[in-house]
Amino acid sequence: MPTLSTVTVGTHLDERTHEPSMVSLFLYNAAIWNPHRIHFDADYTTRIEKHPGIVVDGPLQGDWLSQAVTEWLGDDGELVEFEYSNRRAAYLGEPLRAGGEVVEVDRHTGTVTLQIYVKNADDTVISPGRAVVRLAR
Amino acid sequence: MTETTGPHETAGLITPEIRQWIGRSDAPQRLEVTRRDIVKYAIATQQRLDKYRRGDEAPPMFLFNAHQPLVDLEALRPDGLTVDPLLPALPLTRVMAGGVTNRYHRPVRAGDVLVLTRTLTDIYEKQGASGPLIFVTYAVRVETEAGELVMEETRRRIFR
Secondary structure (H helix, E strand, C coil), X not given: CCCCCCCCCCCXXXXXXXXXXXXXXXXXXXXXXXXXHHHCCHHHHHHHCCCCCCECCHHHHHHHHHHHHHHHHCCCCEEEEEEEECCCXXXXXXXXXXXXXXXXXXXXXXEEEEEEEEECCCCCEEEEEEEEEECCC | CCCCCCCCCCCCCCCHHHHCCCCCECCXXXXXXXXXXXXXXHHHCCCCCHHHHCCCECCCCCCCCCCCCXXXXXXXXXXXXXXXXXXXXXXXXXXXXXXXXXXXXCCCECCCEEEEEEXXXXXXXXXXXXXXXXXXXXXXXXXXXXXXXXXXXXXXXXEC
């Protein structure tokens, strides 16, 4: 569990691979009450909206980014700010990785800034993000 | 955190009539946060921390979309989406999620009763690699029913 006195710039968060399935994408969209067919209707998605496949939700990637932070943070830290952008679409079937690193430590305010990312199989950052957390001393 | 309006040297898609919609808000939505709903969300997003899997606390992105009024099936478009009451008809219609900027004041917990209010804060145009894009930003304010500020979200959507 990171603390203000032990955390250093450049510390990497553990990377995690996410491979959503047709079922998990359906359940995610049901949980957030999102009926957009591009996330569960393959025929509609490819034939009508001309995507190469079922689209992995941008905010689901955002959730993975938040997990990279909350798992690193542990129980004594708190998330203060969290932001991400979805820059490029991702489709069902491609493995995606979420991770990040510490980029700033402010011992006066007790906050740490993390740069976080979701990368695709080509190692392209498709969803970059940033989080600010408050750590215990 | 709002983005500054881009220069208007593009296709002129955002008319003054469209910009007049900026500042409109949805009716506040009341949400009772249940343990079961948190657990469903935690399972679907493959959360690994116990506090989320038990539903004690909601993960940081749990409230994404929670501001929505629940509308009847007839109000859904053929693509499944709802017509956004905060937006006028726009010349570009394919929607993509842009991203989110959240500021947290305290975690959301099972048993919380929240009030969520969404406001349209900006509409502007940018030139993308394959044509014009319209960026729309919203602010979602989340308070408890007692008026305690819980979270502030800036949400971005892109129309192409």
